[in-house]
Amino acid sequence: MTEIGQARPRSEDARLVTGRTRWTDNITPAGTLHVAYLRSPHAHARIDRVDVEAAKARPNVVAVLSGADFAAEQGALPCAWQVTEDMKLPAHPPMAVDEVRYVGEPVACVVARDRYSAVDALEDIDVDYTPLPTVVDMERAIEDGADLVHSDLGTNASYTWVFEQGDLDAALRDAPVLLERRFVQQRLIPTAMEPRAVLCEPDGSGPNTDFTLYSATQIPHILRLMLSVVTEIPEHRIRVVAPDVGGGFGSKLQVYGEEVLALLLARRLGRPVKWTESRSEGNMAVHHGRDQIQKVTLAAERDGRIRGLKVELLADMGAYLMLVTPGVPLLGAFMFNGIYKMDAYSFTCTGVFTNKTPTDAYRGAGRPEATFAIERLMDELAAELGVDPVEVRRRNWIAHEEFPFETIAGLTYDTGNYEAATEKALALFEYDKLRAEQNDRRESGDPVQLGIGVSTYTEMCGLAPSRVLGSLSYGAGGWEHASVRVLPTGKVEVVTGSSAHGQGHETAWAQIAADRLGVPFDDVRVLHGDTAVSPKGMDTYGSRSLAVGGVALYRACDKVVDKARTIAAHLLEASEDDLEFSAGRFSVRGVGDAGLSIQEITQAAFAAHNLPDGLEPSLDSDATHDPDNFSFPHGTHLCAVEIDTETGFTKIRKYVAVDDVGNVVNPLIVEGQVHGGLAQGIAQALYEEAVYDADGNLTTTTMADYLVPSAADLPSFTTDRTETPAAGNPLGVKGVGEAGTIASTPAVVNAIVDGLRPFGVRDVPMPCTPERVWNALREGGDR
Amino acid sequence: MPRIRVEVDGATYEDEVEPRLLLVHYLRERLGKVGTPVGCDTTNCGACTVLLDGLSAKSCSVLAVQADGRSVTTVEGLAPDGDEHPLQRSFHREHALQCGYCTPGMIMASADLLRENPDPSEDEVREGLEGNLCRCTGYQNIVRAVRSAAAEMRGSEVAS
8 A cells, every 4th residue: 555645543643632642741850840930020121139039938949040140151042044144133141131121031030849839939039120111113113213122232123134126116117006005914922732841851960961851842953952052061961852742833943041041950950940831921931923014015007917016024023033033024025926927026124123022933934924915915906906806816827837937036936736726726615606695795785794815825835945044044954854764673763853743743754654665654653853862853844844854754765775675686686677666575577476575674684694795784774855945835715704794793604725735645634734724824814913012011911812713713614635746856745834824814804805895995904803894894984 | 738539530549738739730740640731821721621520620720629529530531441432532533633732621521512412513512612722723623523423422322
């Protein structure tokens, strides 16, 4: 049976459905001390004095430390992306020393015998603050004379990054249709279900102490490197383990202060230390996502053909630049043109400091923002011209015979078939029928109006070709590593540098190895998420696991087969060229005998009694894959909403997603990724927003205030696929982790605006709550 | 400190506990029953759902002392040793979990839902699980898994 393509239920489920999971907070070595953090209640203040004596005197308390205690050893949290030469990069201490710059920034910590005692003692830490002027609004932050987040920088602008291609001035001057819009990408809180947790266990003492750091992280390899850089503890003395990790969505693609401090506390105290965050502190202290103000101008001909696009962004960095904070909006720079052809494009982004939680990657990272803008604009263009929104896209998109296609943003899209995905989606959606119903409701003045939204998206994923990252001044490469160990009994261990936290690598990677090696699925075990087990890796983010890490595994498997072929030829006394390999067995072409199984060859390699001269007695292989290009999933999403014009309440009536993610290793996993992505994209459109008041207080610190949708808030989705294999890798895969999120937000908002257009509404800010829809109706209302 | 006697997953425990100790922390930190995770601190997410005398309860909003003299079932004890409950099987079969952090609570809440309503519609499952949040799956396969387990459980009842 061909394993690749099978809808296998996942191997990892067995422990997850029975509660035998290994979350970081489940691990408590003997002698573990518990850490609790005191966090700033001020958005911006000078720290005048921290008095920890009373807290220290409490029972069960082992240590109480403030930023000053760590000042000499804590270094600064890293930013790996110097996006411009003159980018302003403020120092970011893991624990604040002199000044706090957002609500939730750590100021002191208690280390105690148990969790409750640690939290209790926080009450007795006395901090004197002098409040400083607070910068909350991005647009005001870059006005002359604005208060400063970092007074030493002299500005709140971290950088301005520009990309220009073609003669945009001519396009804007000559085009008969000009659309200018301002869209706001609200601030979001990623909200992985597992709160962050970190446990650091020292082994020994003195300069040669080894540390094992367990963390709920997406990036054990990057974290190990960065912890070493920040703390100057030698890299080989640090082992990072990402045990079972309960979701990430970008929020655990980070080097957090609490991780650095766990290492420093374990070194200082010589005992295991553990910290597990509460959701309320996590909402303040886990990096946030999105938060952009987008000013976009589209120039088009009267027949709907796009001439040019101008994008001017303000991107809220929050108070500091974290691991990839400044680069996130720039990932969108290459995507604002979407699937469309145009003559000219310009993109300008200014990163702005504010006294808010730092932003960084959140599912899609830059690409949802870009896709939202262009897909909203396409619907606006259709409305302006009185053309169907699908038709206006058809007039502009890259036709399937035009691939490979170099876009105005400088990327080469390898393959795609927008026509096929769109046709399939329109049929599943029953587009014409719903348009007819919409018309009926409009004509009858039905208080419940129907809106239809279109989103024909693409995205760049499979992050990333290392050379491209280099050209963008990113601090590392984008390759991935895999190794295959064939054990003496013929069982197989796959080691991947990709670090799953819900994506199902243990299943999908076993399918790839079983398929390529011709061994049973159950004979393969996948190991990941531990730098002692998996020595090399660039971890999991940016829909990269399969398109980069899966391909590395594919290549490593091929190397195993190549080695086995040499041994098989020797044992069968045949030429390698005469051997064929099928279903895990080498046989001499045209000869009827059984040949040798890969397990038999493994045993021969292990015994090493009769190997060709000079051949190493091992089939083990590894491969590091660095992609030549990104991959480009695409698809067509259609959303129908029913809007109660009397209450503003919006209900998704139908959602159809047809995605083309290339070849599929496990359709069950792919469908699950799409479902989850849709839920998060819809949540941005309808429900979620991190809200700050004028003083910089986050008012959505709990799940009661920040509305993560429940089952009752979401519809059932109709999902389907077209399969246009990626040209850039031998598996033909593209990646699927972010597609649903990227596509769905504009589909939903387009549907709402479409439903309200007869009332004069041209936009509804996200999240499109009943109140906002109702206000839009009232303000736009001309009937 | 108050002394409590609680049956958890078939075993009886006696402990002295602080009156303020949450049941979920008692389970996790005193009994080592770490199969029940904590996802929030405002009773919104439902990750910590257990059965208390057979009825679903968020164990972060129950004090350990309130469990005195009562029976607690966690995801670890839902099925007899070495076996799986129909919900555990259907969550696997229908791919109703990804990271799996919400899964223990989701399964326990579903068990209580099916006790009340052995044949729920899709909408009834969605409403019934409103207090349990999942960030990975978009809920569609969870709904499918609950209805699939319901069908299996109804079938077995008929058979017996």
